[in-house]
Amino acid sequence: MTTLKYHILIVDDERDITDPLATYLNKHGYEISIAHNGEGMDKILLRVNVDLIVLDVMMPGEDGLSICRRLQEKNKIPVILLTALTDETDRIVGLEVGADDYLGKPFNPRELVARIKSVIRRSEMVPHHKKLSTGMVKFDRWRINLSFKEIIDEDDVVTLLSSGEHRLLISLIEYAGIILSRDQLLDMTKGEESKMFDRSIDNHISRLRQKIEIDPKRPKIITTHRGGGYSFVGQLEYLT
Amino acid sequence: MSIVAFFRxxxxxxxxxxxxxxxxxxxxLVFFIVDILQQKNLPETAISNTKLTELNSLLPIINILTDxxxxxxxxxxxxxxxxxVITNKPFQSTQSYSDAKKIEKYISQYLVITTNSVKISLATFQQKDFSYDKCGTTIKFPLNGMVISLLLENGKWLNAEVHEHEWHLREIHNWLFWTLLAFVFISAVSIKLISHLTKPLTQLNNAAQQFAKGLEFSKVEESGSPDLRQSIKSFNEMQQAVLTALKNRTTTLAAISHDIRTPLTALRLKAELLDDEKTRLSFVDSINKIEKITASGLNFLKSDSKTEPKKKINLSALMESECFDFSELKHQVAYIGSYNINVECRPIALSRAIRNLIENAIKYGENCQVDLVKIPQGIMIKIIDSGPGIPDNELSKVLEPFFRLSKARESEQGGFGLGLAIVKNIIEGHGGEFWLENIKPNGLMAIIKLPY
Structure with a gap:
């Protein structure tokens, strides 16, 4: 079976990064194009059908965030943002402008590949799902601003979520009502910490239940399905 | 001693x-002394201007009066x-007085009468004499005095008594009362004025303390005397200068830590392309070390910042979650604290502090217990390991940035001497306290106290 090669566009002003990254991704079986600024990117997008863009935030001229925002408005090509700032606020800003994932420099190239796979699979799996990287959602006694790793109860007390728990909860909410298998969830929740790679989804589900369910033994928000799968069954309310 | 200290x-x-x-x-005191020094003795009182002027004006009037x-x-x-007292004969005394003639002469000259018309004699007065019964009990008798007798035109004698003007108890009372009143009044006005005058100084002092504690600019209003104004102006300028210097330092460090990340990423990518697995791993190892250094530098700079908004969080859940993360990586970390303790804090910074402490506990003590309890003034977090502890004289030094314990202790663990300084900055930024204690027989306890 001849596999179709995914085409990835790397946008970064540093040749020192684009060139070895192109070689590395090429070795992992991706078709690569390189642009060093927003204009270059636009030219390439006109002639090539790109599956994913790896975009640097800090660039002279038009910066990555504004490019990302522009891309979301026009064509919904998945974006992974790269930045040297690993601050929580940068992550939030990145997700708010519509990036699908986010990686701080210096990153582990293997992790980048894992993220690329995950993002591409997600975009293919349910192409028309409601993309929820931002916005406010209410369920049970909780409120959550999807770009923040925290849930807030009715008394305004905040409970923090780990990156893994956050990704898991967001994925479950995005596909609310749909049963997701462990493999699918694992794909979606591959987090920035490498320890996430081989961690079992069941463990994460049970920790998440500890935090959000009134009685984790009799879950009412995230239910388990026979044959191995989970779904979000809580009453969702979208707040503006 | 303590009383002296109290009044200092x-x-x-x-x-x-x-x-x-x-x-x-x-x-x-000076008034009092002058007053005492001005006290006249008996003859001086007798020939004082006051006395003689009075006699001079009385004499002609009494002369024209009927009996x-x-x-x-x-x-x-x-x-x-x-x-x-008006009598038929001049006052007779048993005491002899050698200066009588001299005084008689002086008085007669003053009153312009003949020397014979003036008689001076010493006397010992009882209360019944003259009009002393009007004095009540304020004067003690017998009283030494003098009598001036003047011959009237009708042949009778006018006897005027003279006694030493003593300090009467009542007068002292009076005097004390009025001086005290004046004293209190002047003091009240002065204290008000003085505290008004020194108010800018108090403000300056408060601002200086505030600045030392938080290194945040707070402009002091320029008021008060010109020199004080100048001092306040200089202080404000100094605050600015210190903050600018600090900011420059921070910016430089941040820029270095930050800019190093791009070449580091490039290096990491290039290492990944190496064919020799052994070389690749050694490259990756070195790169990871550099990355850790820049990350801890950035974390240290960030730990000072108060930009993260404060939120009321379920601290128990946060700490339990941190412990869980470590125990999933097969470390012995146990949460033994209370549940559902809510605290107002900067959650990302605080979890970094707790993570740093747990990491240290695992690194040096292998296992770790994390405790969280409510105390009257807030909450207390204890992170306890069973490692070798730290020499007592270095317990506070290890909280300083870039302080390293002996090489042997540090071994291959790869600390950069910032971990505890970061914790200290974060906790102090929350208005809390952080310190380390050795526990017997072995182990180290990190204690954090946070106000509500």
Whole structure:
């Protein structure tokens, strides 16, 4: 079976990064194009059908965030943002402008590949799902601003979520009502910490239940399905 | 000793008040002494201007009075301190007085009468004499005195008593009362004025303390005397200068830590392309070390910042979650604290602090217990390991940035001497306290106290 090669566009002003990254991704079986600024990117997008863009935030001229925002408005090509700032606020800003994932420099190239796979699979799996990287959602006694790793109860007390728990909860909410298998969830929740790679989804589900369910033994928000799968069954309310 | 310490002035206002009180007291003392020194002795009182002027004006009037009127004068005019008696013969004394002639001459010259018309004699007065019965009990008898007898035109004698003007108890009372009243009034006005004058100084002091604690600019209003104004202006400028210097340092460090990340990423990518697995791993290892250094540098800079908004969080859940993360990586970390403790804090910074402490506990002590309890003033977090602890004299030093324990202890663990400094910055930024204690027989306990 001849596999179709995914085409990835790397946008970064540093040749020192684009060139070895192109070689590395090429070795992992991706078709690569390189642009060093927003204009270059636009030219390439006109002639090539790109599956994913790896975009640097800090660039002279038009910066990555504004490019990302522009891309979301026009064509919904998945974006992974790269930045040297690993601050929580940068992550939030990145997700708010519509990036699908986010990686701080210096990153582990293997992790980048894992993220690329995950993002591409997600975009293919349910192409028309409601993309929820931002916005406010209410369920049970909780409120959550999807770009923040925290849930807030009715008394305004905040409970923090780990990156893994956050990704898991967001994925479950995005596909609310749909049963997701462990493999699918694992794909979606591959987090920035490498320890996430081989961690079992069941463990994460049970920790998440500890935090959000009134009685984790009799879950009412995230239910388990026979044959191995989970779904979000809580009453969702979208707040503006 | 403690009383002395209590009265020792603690600020300029108190000093000024003390100086003022001392000055006022000295002034009063001087008045008092002068007053005592001005006391006249008996003959001086007798020939004092006051006495003689009075006699001079009385004499012609009494001379034209009838006998009956003279009697009335004697009864009505006499008072405790001025007794007059009109008799047929001059006052007779048993005591001899050598200076009598001299005084008689002086008085006769003053009153322009013949020397024979004046008789001076010493006397020992009892209360029944003259009009002393009007004095009540304020004067003690017998009283030494003198009598001036003047011959009237009708052949009778006008006897005027003279006694030493003693300090009467009542007068002292009076005197004390009025001086104290004046004293209190002046003090009240002065204290008000002084505290008004020194208010800018107090503000300056408060601002300086605030600045030392938080290194945040707070402009002090320029008021008060010109020199004080100048000092405040200089202080404001100094604050700015210190903050600018700090900011420059921070920016430089951040820029270095930050800019190093791009070449580091490139290096990491290039290493990944190496064919020799052994070389690749050694490259990756070195790169990871550099990355850790830049990350801890950035974390240290960030730990100072107060940009993260404060939120009320379920701290128990946060800490349990941190412990869980570590135990999933097969570390022995147990949460033994209470549940559902909510605290207002900067959650990302606080979890970094707790993570740093757990990491240290695992690194040096292998296992770790994390405790969280409520205390009257807030909450207390304890992170306890069973490792070798730290020499007592270095317990506080290890909290300083870039402080490293001996190489042997540090071994291959790869600390950069910032972990505990980061914790300290974060906790102090929350208005809390952080310190380390050794536990017997072995182990180290990191304690955090946070206010509600």
């Amino acid at each position: 002035p603690k600020n300029l206002a108190q000093q000024m008040i003390l100086v003022m009180t001392i000055s006022l007291s000295l002034l009063l 009956a009127q003279q009697q009335q004068f004697q009864d009505k005019y006499s008072s405790c301190h001025e007794g007059y």
